[in-house]
Amino acid sequence: MRISVDHARCEGHGLCANQAPHVFGLDDDAEPTYRFDGADVPDEHQSAARTAVNVCPVAALRVLS
Ligand code: SF4
Secondary structure (H helix, E strand, O other), rough: OOEEEEEOOOOOOOOOHHHOOOEEEEOOOOHHHHHHOOOOOHHHHHHHHHHHHHHHOOOEEOOOO
């Protein structure tokens, strides 16, 4: 499972980082950081990651596979 982050769409609400702190963070500029860029989300974090994708209010996150 991989996730794409549309940084142009993101408004820095931080809900993804709250929902899945092992997968997403926010940097000092309130830009989301995706901790598994270029890699699969580990199995134990996939459920939280999917929830984070669903709660993003501007649909900036997308499950790629
Ligand atoms: S929840 Fe969506 S809008 Fe908020 S920081 Fe994460 S990607 Fe950006």
